[in-house]
Amino acid sequence: MHILITGGAGFIGSHLADALIEAGHDVRALDILDPQVHGPARSRPRHLHPAVELQRGDVRDEMAVTRALDGIEAVYHFAAAVGVGQSMYEVEHYTSTNSGGTAVLLQALVRRPVARLVVASSMSLYGEGLYSRGDGTNVDDAERSLDHLRRGVWDVTDEGAPLTPLPTPEHKRPRLSSVYALSKYDQERLCLLIGAAYGIPTVALRFFNVFGPRQALSNPYTGVLAIFASRLLNDRPPLIFEDGRQRRDFVSVHDVVQACLRALDAPDATGHAFNVGSGRSYAIADVAALMASALDTPIEPTLTGEYRVGDIRHCFADI
16 A cells, blocks of 8 residues: 555654555655754654655645645554643644644545545543542543642542542543643544545544654653653653652553554444553653663652643553
Protein backbone atom coordinates (compact mmCIF):
# COMPACT_ATOMS: atom_id res chain seq x y z
CA MET A 1 0.00 0.00 0.00
CA HIS A 2 0.97 3.63 -0.44
CA ILE A 3 0.61 5.09 3.06
CA LEU A 4 0.71 8.68 4.36
CA ILE A 5 1.79 9.48 7.91
CA THR A 6 1.02 13.05 8.97
CA GLY A 7 3.66 14.05 11.49
CA GLY A 8 5.67 11.19 10.03
CA ALA A 9 9.11 12.65 10.79
CA GLY A 10 8.42 12.68 14.53
CA PHE A 11 9.07 10.24 17.34
CA ILE A 12 6.31 7.67 16.85
CA GLY A 13 5.72 8.39 13.17
CA SER A 14 9.33 7.67 12.18
CA HIS A 15 9.34 4.35 14.03
CA LEU A 16 6.08 3.40 12.32
CA ALA A 17 7.57 4.36 8.95
CA ASP A 18 10.46 1.95 9.57
CA ALA A 19 8.04 -0.90 10.26
CA LEU A 20 5.78 -0.13 7.31
CA ILE A 21 8.70 -0.02 4.91
CA GLU A 22 10.02 -3.30 6.31
CA ALA A 23 6.56 -4.77 5.65
CA GLY A 24 6.79 -3.72 1.99
CA HIS A 25 4.68 -0.55 2.00
CA ASP A 26 5.52 2.77 0.36
CA VAL A 27 5.54 5.60 2.90
CA ARG A 28 5.09 9.35 2.52
CA ALA A 29 5.41 11.71 5.48
CA LEU A 30 3.82 15.15 5.74
CA ASP A 31 5.55 17.09 8.51
CA ILE A 32 5.99 20.77 9.32
CA LEU A 33 9.35 19.96 11.00
CA ASP A 34 8.53 22.13 14.00
CA PRO A 35 11.78 23.75 15.21
CA GLN A 36 10.82 23.02 18.82
CA VAL A 37 11.11 19.33 17.97
CA HIS A 38 13.49 19.17 15.01
CA GLY A 39 15.73 22.18 15.67
CA PRO A 40 16.01 25.56 13.93
CA ALA A 41 17.41 24.13 10.69
CA ARG A 42 14.18 22.17 10.13
CA SER A 43 16.08 19.77 7.90
CA ARG A 44 15.25 16.14 7.20
CA PRO A 45 15.88 14.18 10.43
CA ARG A 46 18.76 11.73 10.26
CA HIS A 47 16.61 9.07 11.91
CA LEU A 48 14.00 9.15 9.13
CA HIS A 49 14.25 6.10 6.89
CA PRO A 50 15.79 7.05 3.52
CA ALA A 51 12.91 5.38 1.68
CA VAL A 52 10.37 7.77 3.23
CA GLU A 53 9.14 10.44 0.84
CA LEU A 54 9.15 13.54 3.04
CA GLN A 55 6.90 16.46 2.13
CA ARG A 56 7.39 19.47 4.35
CA GLY A 57 4.05 21.13 5.00
CA ASP A 58 1.44 22.20 7.52
CA VAL A 59 -1.56 19.94 8.07
CA ARG A 60 -3.66 23.13 8.23
CA ASP A 61 -2.67 23.96 4.62
CA GLU A 62 -5.29 22.57 2.23
CA MET A 63 -2.93 22.53 -0.75
CA ALA A 64 -0.19 20.74 1.21
CA VAL A 65 -2.65 18.12 2.44
CA THR A 66 -4.17 17.59 -1.01
CA ARG A 67 -0.69 17.15 -2.50
CA ALA A 68 0.30 14.72 0.24
CA LEU A 69 -2.81 12.57 -0.37
CA ASP A 70 -2.10 12.06 -4.06
CA GLY A 71 -2.07 8.31 -4.72
CA ILE A 72 -2.45 7.44 -1.03
CA GLU A 73 -4.42 4.35 0.05
CA ALA A 74 -4.23 4.66 3.87
CA VAL A 75 -3.49 7.44 6.34
CA TYR A 76 -2.02 7.55 9.83
CA HIS A 77 -2.90 10.93 11.30
CA PHE A 78 -0.22 11.74 13.90
CA ALA A 79 0.31 15.46 13.22
CA ALA A 80 -0.43 17.46 16.38
CA ALA A 81 0.84 20.12 18.73
CA VAL A 82 1.73 18.19 21.88
CA GLY A 83 2.12 19.00 25.56
CA VAL A 84 -0.41 19.52 28.34
CA GLY A 85 1.25 22.48 30.07
CA GLN A 86 2.08 24.42 26.92
CA SER A 87 -1.46 24.00 25.61
CA MET A 88 -2.77 26.06 28.52
CA TYR A 89 -1.04 29.21 27.32
CA GLU A 90 -0.92 28.54 23.56
CA VAL A 91 -4.64 27.96 23.18
CA GLU A 92 -5.02 29.15 19.59
CA HIS A 93 -2.01 27.20 18.33
CA TYR A 94 -3.13 23.90 19.85
CA THR A 95 -6.73 24.33 18.76
CA SER A 96 -5.92 25.37 15.20
CA THR A 97 -3.26 22.68 14.70
CA ASN A 98 -5.04 19.75 16.29
CA SER A 99 -8.71 20.46 15.63
CA GLY A 100 -8.32 22.69 12.57
CA GLY A 101 -5.61 20.56 10.98
CA THR A 102 -7.72 17.43 11.43
CA ALA A 103 -10.69 19.20 9.82
CA VAL A 104 -8.58 20.12 6.78
CA LEU A 105 -7.38 16.52 6.41
CA LEU A 106 -10.88 15.10 6.77
CA GLN A 107 -12.35 17.52 4.25
CA ALA A 108 -9.75 16.34 1.77
CA LEU A 109 -10.53 12.70 2.57
CA VAL A 110 -14.22 13.30 1.91
CA ARG A 111 -13.24 14.16 -1.66
CA ARG A 112 -10.60 11.42 -1.86
CA PRO A 113 -11.47 8.53 0.52
CA VAL A 114 -8.86 5.99 1.59
CA ALA A 115 -9.08 2.34 2.60
CA ARG A 116 -8.12 3.03 6.23
CA LEU A 117 -7.60 6.00 8.54
CA VAL A 118 -5.81 5.53 11.87
CA VAL A 119 -5.74 8.54 14.20
CA ALA A 120 -3.42 8.99 17.17
CA SER A 121 -5.55 9.85 20.17
CA SER A 122 -4.34 10.21 23.76
CA MET A 123 -4.90 8.95 27.28
CA SER A 124 -5.04 12.62 28.30
CA LEU A 125 -8.71 12.74 27.28
CA TYR A 126 -9.60 10.58 30.29
CA GLY A 127 -8.37 13.22 32.73
CA GLU A 128 -8.19 11.28 35.97
CA GLY A 129 -8.38 7.53 35.43
CA LEU A 130 -11.02 5.21 36.82
CA TYR A 131 -11.31 4.98 40.62
CA SER A 132 -13.09 2.83 43.16
CA ARG A 133 -14.82 3.87 46.41
CA GLY A 134 -14.49 1.92 49.60
CA ASP A 135 -17.83 0.21 48.95
CA GLY A 136 -16.59 -1.12 45.60
CA THR A 137 -18.53 1.24 43.34
CA ASN A 138 -16.59 2.94 40.57
CA VAL A 139 -16.03 6.66 40.02
CA ASP A 140 -15.38 7.78 36.44
CA ASP A 141 -15.70 11.54 36.87
CA ALA A 142 -13.11 12.17 39.59
CA GLU A 143 -11.01 15.32 39.50
CA ARG A 144 -8.86 17.45 41.79
CA SER A 145 -9.75 20.99 42.71
CA LEU A 146 -7.32 23.87 42.35
CA ASP A 147 -7.79 24.56 46.07
CA HIS A 148 -6.59 21.04 46.92
CA LEU A 149 -3.55 21.41 44.67
CA ARG A 150 -2.62 24.72 46.27
CA ARG A 151 -2.80 23.07 49.70
CA GLY A 152 -0.74 20.08 48.60
CA VAL A 153 -3.62 17.62 48.81
CA TRP A 154 -2.51 15.39 45.95
CA ASP A 155 -4.71 12.32 46.15
CA VAL A 156 -8.20 12.18 44.68
CA THR A 157 -11.02 11.96 47.19
CA ASP A 158 -14.79 11.60 47.12
CA GLU A 159 -16.43 13.72 49.83
CA GLY A 160 -13.21 13.45 51.80
CA ALA A 161 -12.86 9.68 51.49
CA PRO A 162 -9.81 8.35 49.59
CA LEU A 163 -10.35 6.67 46.23
CA THR A 164 -8.40 3.69 44.86
CA PRO A 165 -7.08 4.01 41.28
CA LEU A 166 -8.09 1.27 38.84
CA PRO A 167 -7.03 0.40 35.26
CA THR A 168 -8.88 2.76 32.92
CA PRO A 169 -11.04 1.15 30.20
CA GLU A 170 -12.12 2.75 26.93
CA HIS A 171 -15.69 3.22 28.12
CA LYS A 172 -14.61 5.54 30.94
CA ARG A 173 -16.13 8.97 30.28
CA PRO A 174 -13.72 11.72 29.17
CA ARG A 175 -12.72 14.45 31.66
CA LEU A 176 -10.95 17.04 29.55
CA SER A 177 -8.66 18.89 31.94
CA SER A 178 -6.41 20.69 29.43
CA VAL A 179 -6.59 22.33 26.01
CA TYR A 180 -4.39 19.52 24.70
CA ALA A 181 -6.79 16.85 26.00
CA LEU A 182 -9.76 18.67 24.49
CA SER A 183 -8.05 18.96 21.11
CA LYS A 184 -7.02 15.28 21.07
CA TYR A 185 -10.59 14.24 21.87
CA ASP A 186 -11.69 16.54 19.06
CA GLN A 187 -9.28 14.80 16.67
CA GLU A 188 -10.53 11.37 17.69
CA ARG A 189 -14.23 12.14 17.45
CA LEU A 190 -13.93 14.09 14.19
CA CYS A 191 -12.13 11.18 12.53
CA LEU A 192 -14.57 8.54 13.78
CA LEU A 193 -17.58 10.69 12.88
CA ILE A 194 -16.46 11.53 9.35
CA GLY A 195 -15.19 8.01 8.82
CA ALA A 196 -18.63 6.59 9.63
CA ALA A 197 -20.44 9.20 7.55
CA TYR A 198 -18.36 8.70 4.40
CA GLY A 199 -17.46 5.03 4.59
CA ILE A 200 -13.80 5.52 5.53
CA PRO A 201 -12.80 2.68 7.88
CA THR A 202 -11.35 4.54 10.86
CA VAL A 203 -9.58 3.45 14.05
CA ALA A 204 -8.54 5.65 17.00
CA LEU A 205 -5.60 4.62 19.19
CA ARG A 206 -5.36 6.21 22.65
CA PHE A 207 -1.63 6.24 23.37
CA PHE A 208 -0.51 6.20 26.98
CA ASN A 209 3.01 7.36 28.02
CA VAL A 210 5.16 6.31 25.08
CA PHE A 211 8.94 6.04 25.52
CA GLY A 212 11.88 5.06 23.34
CA PRO A 213 14.63 6.35 21.06
CA ARG A 214 14.22 9.59 19.06
CA GLN A 215 12.32 11.55 21.71
CA ALA A 216 13.36 15.20 21.42
CA LEU A 217 14.31 16.65 24.81
CA SER A 218 13.25 20.09 23.55
CA ASN A 219 9.70 18.81 23.07
CA PRO A 220 7.36 19.65 26.01
CA TYR A 221 5.69 16.26 25.56
CA THR A 222 8.91 14.28 25.96
CA GLY A 223 8.30 11.55 28.49
CA VAL A 224 9.77 11.55 31.96
CA LEU A 225 11.95 8.55 31.13
CA ALA A 226 13.97 10.54 28.59
CA ILE A 227 14.07 13.62 30.81
CA PHE A 228 15.16 11.64 33.88
CA ALA A 229 17.85 9.85 31.86
CA SER A 230 19.20 13.14 30.53
CA ARG A 231 19.45 14.65 34.00
CA LEU A 232 21.01 11.56 35.58
CA LEU A 233 23.60 11.28 32.80
CA ASN A 234 24.51 14.90 33.51
CA ASP A 235 24.82 14.21 37.27
CA ARG A 236 21.65 16.14 38.07
CA PRO A 237 18.70 14.83 40.09
CA PRO A 238 15.38 14.21 38.35
CA LEU A 239 12.78 16.83 39.32
CA ILE A 240 9.40 15.40 40.25
CA PHE A 241 6.15 17.29 40.74
CA GLU A 242 3.88 16.78 43.75
CA ASP A 243 5.04 13.89 45.98
CA GLY A 244 6.13 11.50 43.24
CA ARG A 245 3.43 8.92 43.96
CA GLN A 246 1.34 9.73 40.89
CA ARG A 247 1.02 6.64 38.69
CA ARG A 248 1.40 6.31 34.92
CA ASP A 249 1.43 3.59 32.27
CA PHE A 250 4.66 3.53 30.22
CA VAL A 251 4.61 1.75 26.88
CA SER A 252 7.49 1.15 24.49
CA VAL A 253 7.30 2.87 21.11
CA HIS A 254 8.02 -0.53 19.55
CA ASP A 255 4.84 -1.94 21.10
CA VAL A 256 2.91 1.13 19.95
CA VAL A 257 4.13 0.51 16.40
CA GLN A 258 2.80 -3.06 16.58
CA ALA A 259 -0.62 -1.72 17.60
CA CYS A 260 -0.51 0.74 14.69
CA LEU A 261 0.34 -2.04 12.23
CA ARG A 262 -2.56 -4.17 13.45
CA ALA A 263 -4.95 -1.23 13.21
CA LEU A 264 -4.20 -0.97 9.50
CA ASP A 265 -6.13 -4.09 8.54
CA ALA A 266 -7.98 -5.48 11.59
CA PRO A 267 -11.56 -5.66 10.23
CA ASP A 268 -13.36 -5.49 13.58
CA ALA A 269 -11.42 -2.41 14.75
CA THR A 270 -13.27 -0.02 12.45
CA GLY A 271 -15.21 2.68 14.26
CA HIS A 272 -13.62 2.05 17.65
CA ALA A 273 -11.08 3.66 19.98
CA PHE A 274 -8.49 1.47 21.73
CA ASN A 275 -6.12 1.98 24.64
CA VAL A 276 -2.49 1.39 23.69
CA GLY A 277 -0.52 0.90 26.89
CA SER A 278 1.42 -1.69 28.84
CA GLY A 279 -1.35 -2.49 31.31
CA ARG A 280 1.07 -1.80 34.20
CA SER A 281 1.47 1.29 36.35
CA TYR A 282 4.45 2.86 38.09
CA ALA A 283 4.78 5.70 40.58
CA ILE A 284 6.93 8.43 39.07
CA ALA A 285 9.36 8.45 42.03
CA ASP A 286 9.84 4.68 41.64
CA VAL A 287 10.58 5.19 37.94
CA ALA A 288 13.33 7.68 38.87
CA ALA A 289 14.83 5.16 41.30
CA LEU A 290 14.71 2.36 38.71
CA MET A 291 16.43 4.55 36.14
CA ALA A 292 19.14 5.62 38.58
CA SER A 293 19.78 1.96 39.36
CA ALA A 294 19.91 1.08 35.64
CA LEU A 295 22.45 3.86 35.10
CA ASP A 296 24.40 2.83 38.22
CA THR A 297 24.22 6.23 39.86
CA PRO A 298 23.29 7.05 43.50
CA ILE A 299 21.52 10.31 42.59
CA GLU A 300 18.09 10.55 44.21
CA PRO A 301 15.22 12.56 42.72
CA THR A 302 14.14 15.94 44.04
CA LEU A 303 10.47 16.12 45.04
CA THR A 304 9.52 19.71 44.26
CA GLY A 305 6.09 19.73 45.91
CA GLU A 306 4.94 21.87 42.98
CA TYR A 307 2.04 21.15 40.66
CA ARG A 308 0.94 21.97 37.13
CA VAL A 309 -2.62 22.93 36.25
CA GLY A 310 -4.01 20.22 33.94
CA ASP A 311 -1.91 17.39 35.39
CA ILE A 312 -3.78 14.38 36.71
CA ARG A 313 -2.95 12.11 39.64
CA HIS A 314 -3.36 8.58 38.31
CA CYS A 315 -4.16 7.07 34.92
CA PHE A 316 -3.08 3.69 33.57
CA ALA A 317 -4.55 1.51 30.87
CA ASP A 318 -6.97 -1.35 30.96
CA ILE A 319 -5.79 -3.20 27.86
